[in-house]
Amino acid sequence: MLKRVHFGPSALPYLLVTPQILITIVFFIWPASQALYQSLLIQDAFGLSTEFVWFENFQTLFEDHYYLDAFDRTIFFSVLVASLSMGFSLMLAAMADRVIKGATIYRTLLIWPYAVAPVVAGALWVFMFDPTLGIFTYMLMAFGYEWNHKLNGGEAMTLVVIASAWKQVAYNFLFFLAGMQSIPKSLIEAAAIDGAGPIRRFWTIILPLISPTTFFLLVVNIVYAFFETFGIVHAVTQGGPAKSTEILVYKVFNDGFVGLDLGGSAAQSVILMAMVIGLTVIQFRYVEKKVEYS
């Protein structure tokens, strides 16, 4: 934590931490405490009077079936995104780990979607599935299926899940491949000599040995699906049709900025903050730090 050899006390260290601490207080701690405070208030529609109501906002939230639905939906959504994206990248990483020639080229070709902004990813997919013009809509039409995610909630959800998973494949692939490449070759060779085929080796050696990576990625993917997919939802469906893709982080924005329900929105923020803190603690406490990523 601290160097054994260090500089003595002076005003300098305070000066050095000042910019960061100042920004942290002004833009993080103060707003977060405001959110905490506002979550205990009810404001009338014109902002003329406010009333301190303790936990009434939270109580209302947990009795509000729209909120509870959004909760379930978010969990459903994150599980789908995480499993789709992780499954796909695990398969690709296992293949890339096998081939010796070209593994780097494949990596280059697979990691760039990481750099695509969520809202841009949303725009790409919404274009391909446009109900009148989209290329996939056209293909589906050939099979007699009429795609319209603007009317069909299930289709809207599918589209948002695909776009979110697509963007996250890059990240998962990178970490899975690094995890697999750090497994000592001698282990795999020993198993091969004992007669285990590639598939057997994957299930009994590779998969258990990369489980710390898998767990780490699971947490990262859930955090991603919970908080970073706002741009995708905003571009693709705006939470619709009929709230069928309204996930929690979208609802906070919508209730606060569009619906102007400040107390309710602040209460939702507080719940989300508690969830991020929980996930971060899990990540720090349980993620194996011994894995060597290269």
Added chain:
Amino acid sequence: MIENRPFITAISHIVLVIGVMIIAFPIWVTFVAATHDAVRMVQVPLPLWPGSHFFENLDQTLNKGIEGGVNQGVAMMMLNSLIMAMMIAVGKIAISLISAFAIVYFRFPFRMGFFWMIFITLMLPVEVRIIPTFEVVANLNLLNSYLGLSVPLIASATATFMFRQTFLTIPDELLEAARIDGAGPMRFFKDILLPMSRTNIAALFVILFIYGWNQYLWPLLVTTDRDMYTIVMAIKQMLEAAEQAPEWNVIMMTTLLAMLPPVAVVIFMQKLFVKGLTETEK
């Protein structure tokens, strides 16, 4: 090579190529859409092979923009995005470097208090505290300014942690030697720590540039003035305009331009990118 099984290797290649194609297909469609004119882009089925209007579309997108939408060329927005991304990346690196230096190399009262205060920011993504943060920025009169766009996103625990980690691996002997030679703290920081963390700074810069360029919700809230729009947020407005009169050739050209800088950074600085990604997450 563990064993020679040409058949399985071939299958691996095939699966990988299919995977790459699935991942790259959206970009191909986008690129193709950006090379056709508006008339072709409303006829079903849409083309899958590039047309000849690439430079026309580029010119229209950069200088004129979309009718009925933002109605402004995206050249200015790209500049805004660039300024915002640079300010966020440079700002984060600068404040994290010095605060990590203070926390690792000095013993002073409240050191751990400061450390925890910085740690907390790790847990509060912008999305969950947008409304109060927006109020703070509005009260400080920072709406529609580069400072408002970048400063609230500058505080970062990850960067501070990464530099702390780097500094901890630098041998103590270096500090002892520097002190024997009469170097003060700032001299030591400038002549020894900075040069030794050069690769880490570069790797972090790559990650933060992408992070900054791709910001969406925050610019959406703090900019109402057209001259301050960033390209990433413009896409959403164009999509809304597309509900009435789709100009997919322009929208897809904008999309292409919006992802070009960060994607280029990932591809051309891949080593630094991978290093940055894996080290900030540890």
